[in-house]
Each structure stands twice: as structure tokens, then as C-alpha cells.
Amino acid sequence: MSVVQIKDVTKRFGETTAVEGIDLEIEPGEFVSLIGPSGCGKSTLLRIIGDLIQPTSGTATVNGKPARQARIDRDYGIVFQDAVLYDWRTVSKNIALPLELARWDRRRRVDKVKEMLELVELSGFENHYPWQLSGGMQQRVSIARALSFDPALLLMDEPFGALDEMTRERLNMELLQIWEASSSTVVFVTHSIAEAVFLSTRVVVMSPRPGRISNVISIDLPQPRTATTREEPHFFELVTAVREALHLGHDLERAPV
Amino acid sequence: MSTTPAAVQPVPRGGLGRLVGRRVVDWLPAVVVLVGVIGLWEVLIRALDVQAFLLPKPSEIARTLWDNRHELWTAGWFTFQEALGGFLLGSGLAIIVALVLARWRLLGAALLPFAIAANAIPIIAFAPITNTWFSPLNKSSKIVIAAILCFFPVLVNTLRGLTSVNPRALELMHSYAAGQAEIFRRVRIPTALPFIFTGLKVATVLAMIGAVVGEYFGGALNALGVLILTRARVFQFDEAWAGIVVACLMGLALYIAVAALERLTLRWVPSTSE
Numbered sequence: 275m276s277v278v279q280i281k282d283v284t285k286r287f288g289e290t291t292a293v294e295g296i297d298l299e300i301e302p303g304e305f306v307s308l309i310g311p312s313g314c315g316k317s318t319l320l321r322i323i324g325d326l327i328q329p330t331s332g333t334a335t336v337n338g339k340p341a342r343q344a345r346i347d348r349d350y351g352i353v354f355q356d357a358v359l360y361d362w363r364t365v366s367k368n369i370a371l372p373l374e375l376a377r378w379d380r381r382r383r384v385d386k387v388k389e390m391l392e393l394v395e396l397s398g399f400e401n402h403y404p405w406q407l408s409g410g411m412q413q414r415v416s417i418a419r420a421l422s423f424d425p426a427l428l429l430m431d432e433p434f435g436a437l438d439e440m441t442r443e444r445l446n447m448e449l450l451q452i453w454e455a456s457s458s459t460v461v462f463v464t465h466s467i468a469e470a471v472f473l474s475t476r477v478v479v480m481s482p483r484p485g486r487i488s489n490v491i492s493i494d495l496p497q498p499r500t501a502t503t504r505e506e507p508h509f510f511e512l513v514t515a516v517r518e519a520l521h522l523g524h525d526l527e528r529a530p531v
Numbered sequence: 532m533s534t535t536p537a538a539v540q541p542v543p544r545g546g547l548g549r550l551v552g553r554r555v556v557d558w559l560p561a562v563v564v565l566v567g568v569i570g571l572w573e574v575l576i577r578a579l580d581v582q583a584f585l586l587p588k589p590s591e592i593a594r595t596l597w598d599n600r601h602e603l604w605t606a607g608w609f610t611f612q613e614a615l616g617g618f619l620l621g622s623g624l625a626i627i628v629a630l631v632l633a634r635w636r637l638l639g640a641a642l643l644p645f646a647i648a649a650n651a652i653p654i655i656a657f658a659p660i661t662n663t664w665f666s667p668l669n670k671s672s673k674i675v676i677a678a679i680l681c682f683f684p685v686l687v688n689t690l691r692g693l694t695s696v697n698p699r700a701l702e703l704m705h706s707y708a709a710g711q712a713e714i715f716r717r718v719r720i721p722t723a724l725p726f727i728f729t730g731l732k733v734a735t736v737l738a739m740i741g742a743v744v745g746e747y748f749g750g751a752l753n754a755l756g757v758l759i760l761t762r763a764r765v766f767q768f769d770e771a772w773a774g775i776v777v778a779c780l781m782g783l784a785l786y787i788a789v790a791a792l793e794r795l796t797l798r799w800v801p802s803t804s805e
């Protein structure tokens with residue numbers, strides 16, 4: 275059964291069509307990146323999967339359920355570009371928030387938070403407040419929080435977009451390790467071609483106005499990806515393929531009808 | 532085992548000194564200014580031979596303050612109770628109303644313009660009216676005027692706080708399938724707290740003004756406002772000034788109490804913990 279199934283989804287905001295006629299299926303264990311220029315509707319699509327906005331027409335299914343039911347069942351965790359940590363909560367308490375809402379008892383919460391802190395390598399920072407952490411550390415807390423209740427699906431909306439290149443590459447590596455360890459499915463929105471190719475099993479290329487899927491490229495780089503993956507010739511070939519797909523999307527849009 | 536990255540900022544340590552916020556050294560410049568101004572006041576009045584009814588010497592005010600300490604304390608305590616009662620009543624109601632208006636937006640949209648307009652009304656002008664609603668000798672008349680004065684700034688600030696939540700923070704709560712009650716408890720109210728304290732600090736000052744000025748329009752004989760007014764009428768300006776000093780100290784005490792509570796509550800805000 276697919277984790278995500280999108281059928282003929284269209285979303286309009288007033289006069290503007292954000293996405294149109296989107297069909298997409300994501301299988302368990304996949305790491306799918308949505309890439310495209312600003313305004314191509316990739317964040318809109320991510321929010322439709324998460325039932326944070328509802329499609330104008332078409333259906334979105336998560337784990338075989340309507341997206342709304344999946345949200346209520348807490349089937350996914352989400353990470354935004356900003357860490358969106360709650361300033362009044364310590365690192366531990368931020369990670370524990372979804373667990374509190376899911377009515378986990380205290381003992382289970384404490385154990386799980388400890389495990390998540392080890393996963394994102396932030397042990398020792400339990401009692402820090404968000405403002406005491408660097409941007410990269412804040413984003414790691416945000417990822418730990420999204421994964422704390424073991425969701426089948428992780429939605430990420432440009433999670434490393436605000437970070438510097440070095441932090442970004444390090445967190446890319448960490449994210450892949452977390453993905454392998456947690457065996458969850460990831461939908462990842464990004465602006466960066468290299469990031470999409472490095473992380474994904476599949477890259478979905480989108481074109482703007484209205485947002486459509488213009489190409490889907492399988493990334494057949496061997497797993498697990500390592501620091502040297504970025505130096506392999508095939509990595510560059512795939513980066514080139516995605517780049518060309520992106521420009522093709524642009525040209526089609528600009529071509530006279 | 533993985534290497535532990537270094538913290539960007541140290542964990543702030545709590546302590547009694549932190550309660551009011553600063554170390555003694557940090558207060559030194561302010562103390563120097565205070566002593567300097569009082570000294571200059573004393574010297575200028577002596578040098579220019581200013582009449583006592585225009586402005587008494589600080590030393591005279593201080594002596595009167597000491598000599599009449601029992602009477603002044605009784606009057607001050609009486610008025611402070613009115614101010615505190617009005618502050619608690621007005622601020623408490625304002626926070627409850629703000630929660631209701633933030634929860635049901637349509638109601639907020641219908642009523643908020645009036646709240647903002649009412650905030651601009653010189654409410655102290657109603658003091659003679661509340662004196663007729665209740666007996667002027669009764670504390671209630673001053674509590675009501677102080678409460679009305681406190682109500683609007685706390686309402687407007689609280690409402691702004693409750694509605695200025697990061698949209699992503701709300702999306703996150705929706706992704707956890709959290710209900711409105713959970714969103715208020717865990718996101719909106721904590722976000723609003725710094726705004727609420729800003730409103731409360733304004734309200735402390737207004738509460739004291741409401742109580743004292745309310746008493747100018749008639750009040751019990753042992754009230755601070757009445758004491759200041761009657762002494763000024765019979766040219767006992769040093770006593771009137773002593774009364775004003777007591778009013779200032781009471782207002783300051785209320786303000787500092789709220790500021791201390793703020794520091795204690797908002798430990799997560801960098802500016803209050805460092």
C-alpha cells in the first residue's frame with residue numbers, strides 16, 4: 275500500500291491556481307524530494323498531504339486513509355524551514371509536546387525524549403531554551419520532535435533552507451542516518467538540486483503557474499549515501515538531469531501556446 | 532559515542548538576585564542620579580531661597596515623612612488596598628474578556644474597535660460618577676475607577692498577544708490534531724504572556740492614579756488622596772508632599788512586584804534571564 279496517494283489534485287487560492295492535476299504515489303521507505311522554482315506549488319502540495327490545507331478538487335490519501343483522518347491519527351510529523359520551537363519550552367519539553375498531546379504517560383515520554391536526543395546528537399542540551407541554540411541545533415530539535423511519536427511519514431518543507439552550506443551538508447548526512455534508522459517515508463521540499471539528488475530515492479520536478487509535475491527522476495545512487503557520493507560522476511549526471519528537467523519546465527511555460 | 536556540540540549560550544542560573552533582574556552594581560548609576568538630583572534640589576532651594584509653598588526642601592519632606600509616619604502609613608495602606616483591588620479586578624476581567632474575544636473571532640471583530648476607542652477615553656473623568664454610584668467613603672468607588680482604568684490596556688495587550696502567534700506554530704499544532712483548548716493552553720497563552728505583562732505594568736501605574744485621583748473627588752478621611760488634598764488646602768505643603776512621596780512609593784512597589792513576577796514567569800525570554 276502506498277504511503278501517499280495523490281489523485282488529480284488541484285488547489286486554487288481565489289483566482290490563482292497553485293497546483294493543477296497532480297498525480298503522485300509514494301511507496302513505504304521512499305525519500306521523495308519535490309523541487310521547482312518559487313510558485314510551483316511544492317509547499318502547497320506538502321500541506322495538502324498533511325491536511326493543513328484542503329484541495330479544491332481531487333483526493334489525497336495517507337496510509338490508505340483520507341489525509342484528514344491521517345492527520346487526526348497523527349500519521350505524519352512535519353518540519354518547516356524555521357524550526358518553530360516553542361520559546362517557553364526547553365529542548366526536552368519541545369520534543370515531548372506531541373507526546374503530551376497524544377497523552378503518553380510521563381515515564382514513556384522521558385524515555386522517548388532521551389532516545390530522540392541521542393538520535394539527533396543533542397544529549398546534554400535537555401534543559402536549554404531554544405534561543406540558546408544555533409540554527410542547526412534548533413532544526414535538529416525540530417526533527418526530533420517530528421519523529422518523536424514514530425510517524426510513518428515525515429514531511430519536510432525546506433528544512434535546511436535557512437542554514438549555511440556546511441551545516442546543511444552535515445544535517446543532510448544526519449537526516450539520511452535518521453531515515454535509515456527509523457525506516458520512515460520522507461517527502462522533502464527543497465530549492466537545492468544537489469540536496470535533492472543527494473538525499474532522495476526519487477526527485478519530483480515541478481513547474482510553475484500553474485504548479486504541475488513536469489518530470490520524475492529516479493535517483494539510483496547506491497545506499498547508504500556517504501560524503502564521497504557527492505564526488506561520484508553519476509551524482510553529477512543526475513544533478514545535470516534534474517537541472518535540465520527544471521529548465522525544460524521553465525521553457526515549456528514560456529513557450530507561446 | 533558522538534561528540535557533543537558546544538552550546539551557543541550558557542544555561543541561565545536562577546537566584547534571588549535575578550528575581551529583580553540585576554546585580555547591585557547595575558543599579559549604581561541610577562542611585563547616583565537619584566542622590567544627585569535630590570542633593571541639587573536641596574542646594575538650589577537653599578541658594579535661591581524658594582518659598583516652601585512652591586517647593587519644600589527634600590530634607591523637610593523627609594522629616595515630615597518620618598514625623599507623620601503612622602498617619603501616612605495608614606492612609607497609604609488604605610489607598611494601596613483600593614489600587615490593588617482595582618488592579619486585580621480590572622486586569623483579571625480584562626484577561627478573561629481577551630480570551631473570550633480571541634476564541635470567538637466574530638465577537639472580537641464586533642467589540643474590539645469599541646475597546647480601542649474606550650482606551651482613548653479619559654476614564655478618570657468618571658471618578659465623580661463612581662463616587663455617586665457607591666458611597667465616596669467606601670473603597671468600592673475607588674476600586675471601580677481603578678479597575679476601569681486597568682481594564683483597557685490589559686485587554687488590548689492581551690488580545691494582541693493571543694493573536695500574534697506564528698502561523699507555523701499553529702500549523703504545527705494542527706498537524707498534531709490539537710483542539711482549540713490545547714492550542715490556547717500550549718501556544719496562544721504562552722505567546723501572549725510577555726504582552727500581558729506589558730499591559731499589567733501599565734495598569735499598576737493607572738491603578739494608583741485611579742485610587743488617588745478618585746479620592747480627590749471625595750473619600751474617607753484616612754485616605755491618601757484626601758490627605759494630600761486637605762493638607763495642600765491649609766498650606767501644609769511639606770505634609771502634602773510627604774503624601775505624594777508615599778503615593779509614589781506605593782505605585783513603585785506595585786510595579787516592582789509585577790516586574791518581579793514577570794521575570795520569574797518569563798525565564799525563557801533572553802532579556803529577562805540575562
